[in-house]
Amino acid sequence: MTDALLTWACSYAFHSTVLIGGLWAVERAGGLARLTTGTQELLWRLALLGGLVSATLAAGLAPQVPSPAGASARAEMADVQPRAAVAAPPPRAPTAPGGAVTAPAAPATPATRVPQLGVSGWVAAVAPKAQDLAVAGVLVWLAGACVLLVGVALQWAWLVRGVRRLAPLHHARWQAWLAEQAAALGVAAPALRLARPGWASPLLAPGPVLCLPAWCLSLPDDEARAVLSHELAHLRRRDPAWRLLSAGVQALLWPQLLNRIALRRLDLLAELACDAAASTPAGQRLALAQSLLRCAEAMKTAGHRPGPALACGAVGGGSALVARVRQLLKPEGTPVPPERRALRWGGVAVMVAALLALPAVVVSHTQGRSLLERAGLDGVADALQLHELLTTGGHRRIYSRYPGGNFAVTVSGELSFNDAEDDVETLTGRIVVRERAEGLSREMTLVAEPGGGIQRSYRVGGEPAVLDDAGRRWWAQAVQRMAESLVAPEVRARKRFAQGGFEAVLADVERARDGHERGRRIRATLPLQQPLPAAVQDRLIAAAASIDSAFEKREALAAIARQPLAEAQQLAWLGAVAGIDSDFDRREALEAMTPQLLPQPAVLAAWGEVLARMGSDFEQRTAITAQVDAHPQPAVLAAALRAVTHLQGDFERREALGAVARQLQGDEAELVAAYAQAASGIAGGFERREALSQLLDRPRLTPAGLERVLASAEAMDGGFDRLQVLLRVAEKLTAASPVDAALVQRLRRAGRGLGDHERGQLENALDRLG
Template sequence: MTDVLLTWLCSYLLHSSLLIAGLWAAERAGLLGRLGTSTQEALWRLALLGGLVSASLPLLPALPAGEPAPPAHAVSSVPAAVPAAAPVAEPPSRVVDAPVATAPQAQLGTLPLATRLAPQAHDVAIGLVALWLAGAALLMARLALQWAWLRRTVRRLPPVADARWQALATQRAGEMGVARPALRLALRGWASPLMAPGRVLCLPAWCLDLPDDEARAVLGHELAHLRRRDPAWRLLSAALRALLWPQLLNRIAGQRLDLLAELACDAAAAAPAGQRLALAQSLLRCAQALKDAGPHHGPALACGAVTPGSPLMARVRRLLKGDGEGDAAPRERRALRWGLLAAMLAGLVALPAVVVSHTDARGLLERFDLGELADGLSMHGGTRIYSRYPGGSFAVKLNGSVGFNDAEDDVQTLTGTLAVREREGGVLREMTLTSSADGRIERDYRVDRESRPLDEAARQWWSQAVHRTSEAMTDPLVRARKLFAKGGMDAVLADLEAAHEDFPRRLRVEAVLKLGEPLPPVVLDRLIAAAALLGGGFDRREALVAIARLPLAEAAQLAWLKAAAGIDGDFDRREALAALAPRLSMAPAVVEAWQQVLGRIGGDFDLRSAIETQVAATPQPPVLRGALQAAGRLQGDFDKREALAAVARQLRGDEPELVEAYARTAAGIQGGFERREALTTLLDRAALAPAGVEQVIAAAEGMDAGFERLQVLLRVAGKLDEAKAGTPALVDRLRRAGRGLGDFERGQLETALDRLG
């Protein structure tokens, strides 16, 4: 992998350097000035992106073909089912146990420190790859934070309320054939108009006083950025500079593309008659604002009308002379444009690749006593198993297929190679099995990389290693059926409980359920207990989800919920509860245990989703009561409103305790709109008794926003009018809840109350 990465990086640096430097030299010689802006832009884009393609082409034949390797898990990687070898009629193959005699080799750990740490040629290559990847990760994280900050900041900007600008933006967008962007007031330090992510045009304060012609010119320039998709191109250029930061020439290509984009947008904004002078004047005003704003003129990821590095005076002179893209700009034949691009592409394909080899990081890690990490890196390809435990690690790599004997203490058949490596107590043991052309299995046993004969200690270690390998490589269902045939369900459960790692234990739990055998309560209890011992949130969730598909009695559900409460992670805990939701018992102890699991969910989204799923599956009063209690813990107004809406859809209105709890929870929503929606949903879904109506009115009475409070009160009045239930007491209660409203809102409420009599 190090060879591939370094080969690609070196080839890219060579190719992109030739492309960008060659284009820059042509520009300095005045050759590009004779071409149109669009042709120059196409050439610079090809120079920026072409190196990515040309550096990747030589690697395509080297990519692995066929089926992908099995996924690697954090603890172990288990391949697809490899059945145990069946008995054969012919005599078993002869096993060769005589290792090849080799000269004694020095152990790496015994070499002098200076010798082990002395740099070698390939260490530099590995260091370059590590430095490149680390720098790319840091710069991409920085870019992502910048992008997220810009989007969040833009969403919070106040909208432009000027009707003139709104009308001009609508008219100009229609003329240019693009959807009108949202107009917002820019931050104080943003001196230039700019097009921000989310199709938002941010206007600084000085723009609002521009005359109509200059305002139209500014809008035309920014809408041209939108039509040309310049924000996306700018983000792509920034991402390439971050990922491929060793190529410093990418900055030159990005600057040229930014300048050409500004010229193209100037031409588009100046295209209507009489707009050239207006655009030039607006650019000069923008330049003055930039000068006053200082170095922090605006965000780098947005497309502005003017940037400090742009040749402003040249752009102004170009406009005043009529040297725009639409008039006297250099134009070339279409054949010339495509010919230049084709020639550049042909040169791109013909560029040689830089091939780097023999930079495997395993040797470097071994010299630093990081052998366990080296095992994880080197045991790639084919079928592999890698697990770490306190004091050691166990790794297996299989290229081909393998079959084990019935006792699972030795290999019976092998096609290809099998390598087993274990580090424990500072000792490295290795066994490499290779199948020969005549059917024999040749074995090479080593201790600390020195060949050793297979003595009694070696055979004992090998039998244990084979047993572990067989457990991991044999399909869990095949293994469960084999054990069940020998010793019944007790043998299967004993094998399940003997697994010490999460992944194989979870697979064995699922295998028990797939046997199709009757599972008495004692077996279910052992399965749930085994699932509760899984430490990983994903594995415990998957095991519990599989168990939840069975009919579970009250005691089993209590044990299941106790195991679910210990899941690490809100998402996995919520997904596990969703599996049990249709079968949740309404016994008080089970419902209380369910609420305790909900209490362990900290995220609003996951808690709200768990509430919605359970309420929809079992809309019984105990669940609705627990759902309302859990909804009160939600922090976000939106999630609380959505959870209440799920409960409201299941209420009839004649449950005074539930309606009271609903109104009390809704009263805890701070946002006026969200509280209004929660209360009106209850009014629309349920036929409330007078006491419930009073509770809704009381919840609305505490709202600060007069408009939102009025809407709830009007909805209450409308419901009372429809049901002919407008008693004098309720009418008086509505009138008192309307105190503090404005005169207009009070008038609307009084009109609605008059219809109640």
């Protein structure tokens, strides 16, 4: 990957330097004087952006340079050359019997590179330290480009947001002029806003919005029209979009300092083009020049800057004010020599020919990985490894870190393992396995051969080595780790089950190194037999409980919960759910168990303990509601009411009580008593009133239940809310026959402490009871 980036970067640096530097030299020599502003602008844009296009095309067409034969990783050279160089490919490493890999013998004569006819160029050997500098340069360039591009994005977002907050400019004269000038130029009129105090120049911002500083409001009519014409010319030319693109190019390619020359020239040419558009009809040239001088004076006296860099202003930092004013003050009758068509298209043709003819600067055999390894960042190289990810199809990646090392595998193509899963049996592509542990790095590369064989290359510490006993042990362990990740869990489970039954399957589950893989194996075990033996369920639950990740643990336990579990297994399952450290994941797991939760006292008690561990009232209430709706049995309702008492929020407690109330008839004495007690824990008058009202809606509410409601309502602080509950109780008594005199007296006592108005309403209701 570093080869490709360095090739592109060096090609771009070479191409852009030639294009921008050459055009700048021609301009300094007076070669652009006979060209119009539009033609000069076209040439400068080609010079600025042409390097991007030509470097990309040239780098993409340049062939890769093979490494010198017999060269070790430590002695590989970084080659810099135009287009290409040709070298003999390295010999394949022979494979010893039994799969041992031997290092290739060193050639008797060092390999040399023979220049080919028709290939012009030079080859320069770069020392290893220079390679490191080149790779570090790429990293610095990419890091700087990321930072600067983020800065441009933030600056653009700040400008858009800041302009939206500006005060609209409701000025009849300026609004009329703006509509008139926009219609004349054939563009939509932008919104008018009053610029911030620190912005001295009129400017066109995204939206589009035209921001005018305070000093513009006192301009004479002709100067005001000239200012508007200039800014609307920017809008017609789409200069705001071009300015954003220019800022992005400058940020991305910040090491190329010549881009600043091109951008300054383009800024000046854009201003001159807008000045020319604003100076017509005749007579506005002087007015526009005068407005520019007023703007410069405002900037000088107030010490303000022109405005944001991404906005198009009348006066900017690179606008060359003197040159613009001098151009405007030329006599209107001064003849302008016509531009010859041959000059215009000839200049464009020269630029295009240069784009196509410039060669690529190819950089090859840089060892970016070795630099990262020496810096202790080889894990970063393994984790990213962009070159293989981008150049191989159907690739798969395995990467893991552990204390003291890391393990990485890149697979391109299809492969299969032997029965013991300690070696690769067939391969159709390429495999690269790297591991670094305790300061020692090992690497095995497998490449499929046309006849079905596998070519193997083993390296230790970056050097070719013979696969000895230690290497074979390492390779067997590496293959087992590959097989664990690359073989589908369902296939793996069926294979283990056929070999050794559930014991082999469960041992494989418990051997999984990370939570994600363990969860996959647990889910793959469940379909092997229905129902699973209780002992198997116990071990699967224990394996799921040992997963660290809350998400993975929840997914594994949710899959187990869909199996028929006995009471003992549900208790173990709930204990595992209690160990999830996320309220959301804990609630999601409980909802998976909701249809199968047994209404046994021990199970419901364990369910309540899981709910009590939740810190979120919302998650608790959601779990309670789901369980009550699924199984409205008395035991479940009683457990739900006990769980409601752990809720802290009045709203959540009222919602949970409402779910229980919908399942009651009203004649369940113990449940009604527990309900009223839970409602008494609600502090808010409105929420308690709503909870008690839902209980009063039950069709068979008994006098004992009404007594419970009155006791809860009597403790309410709010007079209005207490009155509403008492009036509901009075309605229930009115419908009863005969009227319970004791309840009437209890209702009257519950109304003590009400205000005179509320007390009068309650007495009127009591009078109707007789």
